[in-house]
Amino acid sequence: MTPRPSTTPAVPQRKLTTRRISFGYAETALARHYVSGDPVMSAVVSVLSALFPEGEDFFVRSVRAYRDRITDPELRRQVAGFIGQEAMHGREHRRFNDRLAALGYPTRAIDRTLGWGFKASERLPGRARRLAVTAALEHYTATLAETLLEDERARAILTVGEIRNLFLWHALEESEHKAVAFDVFQAVSGNDRVRRWVMNATTVGFVAVVVSWTTVSLLTDPATWRHPLRVLRSLAALRENPWVTPEVWRRLRDYNRRDFHPDDWDATELTARWREVLFGADGALAGRVATTTATA
Ligand SMILES: [Fe+2]
Numbered sequence: 001m002t003p004r005p006s007t008t009p010a011v012p013q014r015k016l017t018t019r020r021i022s023f024g025y026a027e028t029a030l031a032r033h034y035v036s037g038d039p040v041m042s043a044v045v046s047v048l049s050a051l052f053p054e055g056e057d058f059f060v061r062s063v064r065a066y067r068d069r070i071t072d073p074e075l076r077r078q079v080a081g082f083i084g085q086e087a088m089h090g091r092e093h094r095r096f097n098d099r100l101a102a103l104g105y106p107t108r109a110i111d112r113t114l115g116w117g118f119k120a121s122e123r124l125p126g127r128a129r130r131l132a133v134t135a136a137l138e139h140y141t142a143t144l145a146e147t148l149l150e151d152e153r154a155r156a157i158l159t160v161g162e163i164r165n166l167f168l169w170h171a172l173e174e175s176e177h178k179a180v181a182f183d184v185f186q187a188v189s190g191n192d193r194v195r196r197w198v199m200n201a202t203t204v205g206f207v208a209v210v211v212s213w214t215t216v217s218l219l220t221d222p223a224t225w226r227h228p229l230r231v232l233r234s235l236a237a238l239r240e241n242p243w244v245t246p247e248v249w250r251r252l253r254d255y256n257r258r259d260f261h262p263d264d265w266d267a268t269e270l271t272a273r274w275r276e277v278l279f280g281a282d283g284a285l286a287g288r289v290a291t292t293t294a295t296a
Pocket residue numbers: 056085086089090170174
């Protein structure tokens with residue numbers, strides 16, 4: 001995927017569907033290293049999943065704080081769709097995180113710490129900066145999500161079918177709503193210097209949080225101490241990881257381009273294809289969606 005230059009300042013029409021769907025893991029005999037038997041990737045995926053519920057609640061609050069200032073009816077509809085989708089993601093990742101906690105991952109500690117940190121930050125002034133943090137992290141989730149949807153190697157890593165389903169559903173919707181927080185920020189602030197400064201600070205914070213909690217996960221895993229060489233091999237294998245590539249890094253850094261817009265990385269065909277694969281007439285998850293709410 002290559003970026004195309006931004007041309008249209010207006011918010012394009014975008015239909016966002018909230019799909020109420022549940023995933024279950026109770027009867028699945030889940031191993032601690034459920035991601036391809038790989039200790040480091042299992043820890044990383046668990047940490048990311050543990051960050052989602054509080055992270056997405058924060059995104060919703062950051063966007064909702066500006067709802068009254070959004071005049072464009074199309075953007076207002078998209079905000080409603082964004083909130084609906086993120087609420088469902090939080091609910092399903094909480095269920096998955098409970099399962100991960102039973103396997104020994106520190107998902108509850110991550111959830112509590114993050115929730116405390118976000119709420120503490122919201123007692124301080126800086127509403128526009130929080131929205132900019134949300135837009136920056138939405139660029140991260142969209143980039144990671146579109147890598148999963150585009151790269152077969154990334155999907156092959158998620159060896160447990162139900163976990164792959166959870167992440168594919170989440171990835172599709174992250175790609176569908178990737179521009180909403182950004183467009184709200186542009187509509188209510190548009191301060192390019194703040195947007196890019198916040199992205200740099202968010203990158204440092206996000207990497208620090210993921211690396212430190214992954215380290216905690218690995219250090220509290222008895223297998224790390226029994227088979228330290230396996231962990232070292234797993235760390236070395238990150239060089240081959242489809243999410244750790246110069247291309248992914250280039251996409252992440254593209255956000256700092258002055259005229260950047262999330263839609264510059266056009267995912268129209270990608271999302272259409274995955275909507276069909278997952279939720280089309282013969283879609284793999286179509287029969288499991290309890291209800292859908294479309295915004296346009
Ligand atoms: Fe999400």
